[in-house]
Each structure stands twice: as C-alpha cells, then as structure tokens.
Amino acid sequence: MTSVRDRNESAWLLPPHPGQNHQLRADMRRFADDDEIDIAIVGCGAGGSTLVQRLARRGWRAVAFDAGPFWDPERDWVSDEAGSHHLYWTEPRVIAGDDPVPLGSNNSGRGVGGSMVHYAGYTPRFHPSDFRTHTADGVGADWPLSYSDLKPFYEDIEAELPVAGEPWPWGDPHSYPHRPHPVSGNGELFLRGARACGITAKVGPVAIANGRFGNRPHCIYRGFCLQGCKVNAKASPLITHIPDALAHGAEVRADSMVSRIGFDERTGRATGVHYLRNGTEHFQRARMVAVAGYSIETPRLLLNSRSARFPDGMCNDFDQVGRYLMVQGAPQTAGRFDAEVRMFKAPPPEVSTEDFYETDPTKPYKRGFSIQTVSPLPITWAEHVAAQGHWGTDLRRYMSDYPHWACLGALCEFLPLEGNRVTLAEETDRHGLPVARFSYSQCDNDRQLMDAAQGVMERILRAAGADEVITIKRFAHLVGGARMAADERHGVVDRNCRSFAVPNLLITDGSVLPTQGSANPALTIMAVAARAAASLANREEE
Amino acid sequence: MSSLPLSPADGGGRYPGFRTLDQSPHWDAATTEVVLARVEHPPGIRFFAAREQALAQALFDLLLAQTGEPRVPVLELVDARLADGETDGWHYDGMDPDPQAWRATLAALDDEARAGSGSGFVEADADAQRAILQRVQAGGQDDWHGYPASHVWSLWTRYACTAFYSHPWAWDEIGFPGPAYPRGYKNLGVDRPEPFEVPDAHPAEDPVSRGARS
Ligand SMILES: Cc1cc2nc3c(=O)[nH]c(=O)nc-3n(C[C@H](O)[C@H](O)[C@H](O)COP(=O)(O)OP(=O)(O)OC[C@H]3O[C@@H](n4cnc5c(N)ncnc54)[C@H](O)[C@@H]3O)c2cc1C
Numbered sequence: 001m002t003s004v005r006d007r008n009e010s011a012w013l014l015p016p017h018p019g020q021n022h023q024l025r026a027d028m029r030r031f032a033d034d035d036e037i038d039i040a041i042v043g044c045g046a047g048g049s050t051l052v053q054r055l056a057r058r059g060w061r062a063v064a065f066d067a068g069p070f071w072d073p074e075r076d077w078v079s080d081e082a083g084s085h086h087l088y089w090t091e092p093r094v095i096a097g098d099d100p101v102p103l104g105s106n107n108s109g110r111g112v113g114g115s116m117v118h119y120a121g122y123t124p125r126f127h128p129s130d131f132r133t134h135t136a137d138g139v140g141a142d143w144p145l146s147y148s149d150l151k152p153f154y155e156d157i158e159a160e161l162p163v164a165g166e167p168w169p170w171g172d173p174h175s176y177p178h179r180p181h182p183v184s185g186n187g188e189l190f191l192r193g194a195r196a197c198g199i200t201a202k203v204g205p206v207a208i209a210n211g212r213f214g215n216r217p218h219c220i221y222r223g224f225c226l227q228g229c230k231v232n233a234k235a236s237p238l239i240t241h242i243p244d245a246l247a248h249g250a251e252v253r254a255d256s257m258v259s260r261i262g263f264d265e266r267t268g269r270a271t272g273v274h275y276l277r278n279g280t281e282h283f284q285r286a287r288m289v290a291v292a293g294y295s296i297e298t299p300r301l302l303l304n305s306r307s308a309r310f311p312d313g314m315c316n317d318f319d320q321v322g323r324y325l326m327v328q329g330a331p332q333t334a335g336r337f338d339a340e341v342r343m344f345k346a347p348p349p350e351v352s353t354e355d356f357y358e359t360d361p362t363k364p365y366k367r368g369f370s371i372q373t374v375s376p377l378p379i380t381w382a383e384h385v386a387a388q389g390h391w392g393t394d395l396r397r398y399m400s401d402y403p404h405w406a407c408l409g410a411l412c413e414f415l416p417l418e419g420n421r422v423t424l425a426e427e428t429d430r431h432g433l434p435v436a437r438f439s440y441s442q443c444d445n446d447r448q449l450m451d452a453a454q455g456v457m458e459r460i461l462r463a464a465g466a467d468e469v470i471t472i473k474r475f476a477h478l479v480g481g482a483r484m485a486a487d488e489r490h491g492v493v494d495r496n497c498r499s500f501a502v503p504n505l506l507i508t509d510g511s512v513l514p515t516q517g518s519a520n521p522a523l524t525i526m527a528v529a530a531r532a533a534a535s536l537a538n539r540e541e542e
Numbered sequence: 543m544s545s546l547p548l549s550p551a552d553g554g555g556r557y558p559g560f561r562t563l564d565q566s567p568h569w570d571a572a573t574t575e576v577v578l579a580r581v582e583h584p585p586g587i588r589f590f591a592a593r594e595q596a597l598a599q600a601l602f603d604l605l606l607a608q609t610g611e612p613r614v615p616v617l618e619l620v621d622a623r624l625a626d627g628e629t630d631g632w633h634y635d636g637m638d639p640d641p642q643a644w645r646a647t648l649a650a651l652d653d654e655a656r657a658g659s660g661s662g663f664v665e666a667d668a669d670a671q672r673a674i675l676q677r678v679q680a681g682g683q684d685d686w687h688g689y690p691a692s693h694v695w696s697l698w699t700r701y702a703c704t705a706f707y708s709h710p711w712a713w714d715e716i717g718f719p720g721p722a723y724p725r726g727y728k729n730l731g732v733d734r735p736e737p738f739e740v741p742d743a744h745p746a747e748d749p750v751s752r753g754a755r756s
C-alpha cells in the first residue's frame with residue numbers, strides 16, 4: 001500500500017501551525033468560463049472535495065464550485081457558539097410533513113469544506129448489513145454495492161483524515177490509524193455507566209489526529225469542534241483534500257452559487273454549469289458535471305434544471321429526485337451528577353457504542369441505533385433545557401447547574417420512505433430561484449427506535465450515578481434524495497454515482513445513500529465519492 | 543461590571559468570583575472582537591418599531607427572568623439578527639419567514655392581552671403576562687393568532703436563549719469559561735477543574751430537584 005503522503009499530501013501542504021497555506025491559494029490555477037474543463041463539481045463538501053482531489057491527482061482539469069466562502073479559519077472562525085452562525089446554510093427553506101425537521105445550524109454547511117467544517121467529527125463505518133437491509137430485514141433498500149466494494153475506500157479515507165479510536169469490534173471489525181484520545185468527564189461517565197450495564201462502549205472513532213499528522217497540530221481539547229476547528233486538528237476537506245487538489249492543478253471557485261445545470265437537447269448531455277457570482281450570471285463549460293451540494297441542495301438543483309427533455313427536473317423521468325431522504329432520529333439524554341462533569345471540555349465526539357446497531361429478533365422493530373457522547377455548549381444546552389418546558393427563573397436555575405450534566409446522543413436508523421422528500425416551494429430565494437420544501441414524516445419503526453434508544457441512554461446514565469435524566473428529541477444527518485439503485489425506476493444514479501438519464505452527469509454526495517445505518521455519514525460519503533472517482537477515471541482513461 | 547441579579551434560590555452566586563471576561567487576554571483576536579462587541583457596544587434598535595420594541599422587551603424579560611440591571615441586551619441582540627437577516631433560513635410550512643413571524647406574534651401578544659384585560663401586553667401585570675405565555679406554551683398544535691402555538695413558542699425561545707447564553711455575564715452564572723482558543727483545556731475528567739475555573743459552591747444542593755419539588 002502506498003503511504004498516505006504519496007496519495008494525498010494535504011497535511012504536509014499546510015503550515016506547521018494553525019492557519020492556511022496562503023501561497024497555495026494565491027497560486028491556484030484558474031480556468032476561463034469558455035475553457036471546456038474536464039469536470040465541473042458543484043459543492044466543496046465531503047463528497048465534492050474528495051472527488052476533486054482524486055481527479056486532480058489523475059490530471060483532470062477540474063473546478064469545484066461552492067456557494068460559500070473559501071474559509072481562512074484564523075480570520076473567519078471564532079471560538080464562540082453564536083458567532084459561528086455564518087458557517088451554516090441559512091438561505092431560505094421550507095419544512096413540512098407530520099414531523100418537520102428543523103435545518104440551519106442543525107444540518108448543513110456552506111463554504112469550502114461543506115458541513116464537515118462544523119460536523120462533530122465522528123467517523124464510523126457502516127456495517128455490512130447496511131448494504132442489504134431489504135434482503136436481510138425486509139425494510140429499506142439494498143444498495144447496488146456491497147460493503148466489500150467500499151472497504152478499501154474506507155481504509156484509504158481513514159488514513160487520510162486520519163481517524164483515532166480503539167480497535168473496533170462491531171460491523172466488520174477493524175482498527176484505526178491513530179490511538180484513542182484521552183476522554184473528558186462526559187466520556188468517562190459513559191464508559192462507567194456502560195460497563196455497569198454490561199454494554200460495550202469504545203473510545204472513538206473520531207477524525208481528530210492524536211499526535212501530529214503532517215503539519216497539522218494536536219487537538220487542544222477546547223470543545224468547539226461544531227464551530228469549526230481553528231487548530232487544524234479536526235479533519236474537514238478544507239484541510240484534508242483541498243490543499244492536495246490545488247497542488248495538483250484544480251481550481252476552487254468559491255462564492256459561486258450554481259443555479260442550473262447546462263443541457264444540450266440534441267446530444268442529451270450536460271454541457272456545464274450556470275452559476276451566480278457577485279450578482280452576475282456565468283456559464284462554465286465542462287465535459288462532465290458532478291453534483292455534490294448536500295441532500296437538500298442537490299435535489300433542488302436537479303429540480304431547478306428544467307428543459308424540454310426534462311420538464312420536471314433533470315434526471316427525474318421516474319419521479320425519483322428528492323425522494324427517500326432520511327434523517328437519523330437523534331434523541332439526546334442528559335444526566336445530572338453531584339460531581340462536576342464540565343462536558344464542554346474536550347471534543348464532543350469521544351465515546352460510542354454500536355451494541356444496538358443490528359436488528360434484534362427479540363424486539364418488535366427492525367434495525368437499530370448507536371449511542372455516542374455529545375457535549376452541547378451553552379446555547380444548545382439551553383435549547384435542551386427549554387425543551388423540558390422551562391423558562392424564566394426555572395430556566396436560569398437549571399442552566400446554573402450546567403457543569404453537573406453529562407449528555408449522550410443516539411442515532412436511530414430511520415427508514416427510507418418514498419414520501420419523505422424535497423420538492424420546490426412557491427417561495428423563491430434572493431436570486432429568484434425556487435427554494436426547497438422538505439417534508440418529513442416518521443413511521444412506526446422510527447418512533448419505536450427513538451423510544452428504545454432513550455431507554456438505553458437513561459439506563460447508562462443512571463448506572464453511572466445520575467440522579468435525574470432529561471431527554472430532548474432531535475434529528476441529525478440528512479442523506480438520500482437522489483439515491484443509487486439497480487435501475488432508473490428505483491433511483492437516480494448507478495453504483496458508480498453516474499445518473500441513469502444523463503451519461504456525463506454524476507452525483508457524489510450524501511444524496512446517493514439508499515440507507516443510512518446508525519452511523520454518522522461523512523466517512524461513507526467520502527468513501528463513496530472516492531470509489532466513484534476511481535471508477536470514473538479508470539473508465540474515461542481506458 | 544457586576545454579575546447579573548439572580549437570587550441564590552434561583553441558582554445565583556454558584557461560582558463565586560468567576561468572571562469569563564477575566565480570561566479574555568487568552569482569547570484569539572477574531573473571537574475577542576466578536577464576543578466583546580456583545581458586551582461593549584450593544585447595537586441600536588433597527589428592526590423593531592417602537593411598540594414592537596416594548597413588547598419584545600417585556601417578552602424577553604419574562605422568558606429569561608431579567609428583572610433588573612445589569613441586563614443581558616437580549617432585545618438588542620435579537621433585533622440585530624432580524625435587521626441583518628441573520629436567521630436560520632428554514633421556517634415551518636404555513637409559518638412566515640422569521641422577521642414577519644416576529645412582528646405578527648408580538649402584535650398578537652397585544653391583541654391577546656387587550657381581549658383579556660383591556661390593556662396592552664406591556665401594561666398588563668406580571669401575572670396576566672405570565673398567564674398569556676403559559677397558554678402559548680401549553681397550546682401545542684392549536685392555533686394561536688394564525689400560527690400553531692408550538693411554533694410560536696419555538697420561535698420566541700430559540701431567539702431568546704441564543705441571545706442570552708451568547709453573553710459572558712450569562713456564562714459567569716453557569717460556570718462556563720467561554721472561548722478556549724488558543725489555550726484549550728488540560729484537566730480532562732470528572733471533578734478536574736482548570737486553575738482558572740471556579741467550582742460550584744453548592745454542588746450537592748442540586749437546584750434542579752429543588753426546583754422540581756417547589
Ligand atoms: C452539527 C452537525 C454535526 C455533524 N456531525 C457529524 C459527525 O460527527 N460525523 C459525520 O459523519 N457527520 C456529521 N455531520 C454530517 C456531515 O457533516 C454531512 O453529512 C456531510 O458533510 C455531508 O456531505 P455532502 O458532501 O453531502 O455535503 P456538504 O458537506 O454539506 O457539502 C455541500 C457543499 O455544497 C455547497 N453547495 C450546495 N449547493 C450549492 C450550489 N447550488 N452551488 C454551489 N455550491 C453549493 C455547500 O455550500 C456545501 O459547502 C454533522 C452535521 C452537523 C450539521
């Protein structure tokens with residue numbers, strides 16, 4: 001196997017201290033709109049950045065567009081919750097359905113690095129069973145891929161981030177390139193409670209280098225991972241894939257919102273992307289287009305790309321675009337201890353259990369959930385407390401007790417349902433483009449999982465010594481919306497992320513996932529994009 | 543600067559002498575600028591009209607039990623977000639975008655108070671004001687002046703809590719040391735404060751269960 005540095009030099013291209021390589025950005029190659037580039041990639045997040053790095057390494061002339069800025073963490077990010085609002089996608093969106101899912105800070109990012117700029121940093125693999133839930137459990141869908149198809153890409157990405165954790169006993173057992181981090185009060189109590197209940201819990205897996213990695217410094221355990229890591233310790237594509245892509249001749253075109261995919265009625269092929277920059281519309285010509293704008297914006301862009309051939313949106317011949325969007329049920333349960341936990345110290349992602357991940361035949365529900373530490377900062381914690389119905393002096397009194405609380409979060413595998421989807425709303429954004437309307441309703445299985453997960457979290461916290469527990473129901477991690485499938489009647493792209501309807505159009509972000517397991521999705525999104533890049537490059541270069 | 547007024551029975555004075563701002567020399571420049579701006583120059587009112595301002599002030603004082611000075615400038619911080627369009631973007635189907643929803647729900651507070659006692663919400667006595675808020679909170683999916691009550695409650699509390707707990711004076715009250723870059727933390731684990739953290743003076747008193755009993 002080649003060394004990480006031979007495959008991806010990003011960590012060595014950064015300066016040996018927090019901050020960015022300004023020279024690399026100043027020297028970035030720039031293409032003209034009427035150069036026909038090899039590929040235009042929409043979105044510089046988990047999926048888009050992985051793809052651009054892989055293709056640039058193979059000599060492709062690639063431009064990755066992002067609607068948001070090209071961040072300079074030293075200048076643009078702060079060690080403060082409210083001051084981090086600009087990291088989120090806050091353009092208008094409408095939420096609907098029986099169980100609407102709030103978006104904004106809780107869901108998607110903007111700018112180079114995408115949502116991984118403010119993700120927590122958990123990077124578990126999916127289990128082999130996730131790829132065949134329909135066959136195994138009669139629910140969800142089977143992927144047109146198996147776990148073993150993805151495994152080498154998981155290993156590659158884990159080395160590139162890199163991931164730290166204990167040897168992992170669940171799913172396909174594996175180990176991690178970096179040792180587990182020391183744990184804070186929150187992680188300590190989780191481990192203690194789990195041990196008392198006979199539940200296996202492990203430290204990791206987190207995409208936070210333990211020790212120096214290339215020029216990236218060590219984590220300083222400051223707890224602001226969800227506000228963007230100013231230290232460069234936590235992995236995001238901004239530091240793990242974009243530097244290498246630039247060094248290999250790719251262009252990142254920030255502050256450029258793609259409004260429509262160009263299409264030639266005669267050839268039936270994509271011709272490039274229409275985008276808005278500084279209030280003017282441009283068109284970049286490209287031989288291929290890849291969409292990686294997140295599970296809401298990807299379907300929205302396809303639906304907004306209408307033509308005579310695609311009156312209902314590109315690739316939407318069989319009304320599949322926007323469907324089977326999933327969130328994970330993410331209830332958070334907190335426990336109160338007389339001792340001081342101070343959960344805000346150390347990264348929120350520390351310890352997990354996947355003991356409840358697989359279908360348990362003794363239970364009335366299918367599939368399962370995982371449990372992890374989450375360590376809300378004051379504003380998010382106030383939301384948790386206010387959700388119990390507290391306000392006024394009650395709220396202040398509860399909040400004054402902050403250092404005494406530990407907090408766990410579950411990720412429940414909600415099932416992919418046809419009716420959970422993105423459509424276009426009447427409302428338009430400031431560019432006049434129809435905004436996404438995202439409708440969500442849970443099924444019985446979903447609700448049963450939420451209750452079961454809450455019960456286990458309460459048990460763990462009580463076993464660790466908590467005298468009171470409180471729960472808030474939340475949701476996390478959107479995936480799906482343009483899923484991969486065996487054929488065009490059941491999905492939008494094939495196993496290599498190529499759209500069925502337009503031969504030179506790919507989708508390479510979380511939208512293509514047909515199921516979600518109870519794992520956080522970023523690692524899988526990157527692995528799927530890396531696999532798509534390999535198959536694309538091999539095929540095109542033949 | 544002194545600490546916010548809060549009686550010990552309501553959780554005041556648990557971290558004696560702890561002042562987050564004392565640590566500001568250890569913060570990075572970008573963070574310092576953002577946080578100190580909240581303390582030093584609360585922005586002027588640009589979004590709320592005069593009556594809305596009075597209504598919002600009364601609402602925030604109730605939601606956050608701010609009864610005297612010094613006061614976290616919640617009104618000013620919320621006004622700035624709405625004036626700058628710094629919303630979370632999303633809104634419920636059938637609910638207006640946040641700025642319009644704010645104006646409409648504040649006006650509804652007045653309508654509701656007038657229908658009850660004849661005087662406006664601001665002029666109503668504290669018990670009457672609290673009773674109105676309790677109705678909204680308990681309303682669930684029921685309609686409250688054109689919106690589902692639960693969505694109104696979520697709108698108000700989201701903005702109020704975000705503003706209040708973004709302020710260093712509120713952090714002092716809850717023992718949170720605030721920004722932590724570039725210094726970070728060294729003492730991880732249960733009951734392992736940093737030298738600059740102040741442990742809770744009444745750890746076993748558990749104001750939570752006391753609150754639940756009362
Ligand atoms: C608070 C929080 C915590 C999380 N924690 C974890 C975690 O611990 N582990 C984990 O695995 N996942 C976590 N996630 C989820 C994870 O970050 C996302 O699932 C993942 O980043 C999605 O990858 P993506 O490629 O689909 O989209 P993104 O990474 O969101 O990238 C999409 C990019 O496309 C850009 N874009 C969108 N539309 C356009 C357009 N029309 N034109 C140009 N650019 C466009 C956006 O600006 C964005 O930068 C978390 C998310 C949140 C919000």
Ligand code: SF4
Nearest residue numbers: 219220222223225229
């Ligand atoms: S805790 Fe570590 S990984 Fe998280 S933001 Fe701080 S330095 Fe970065």
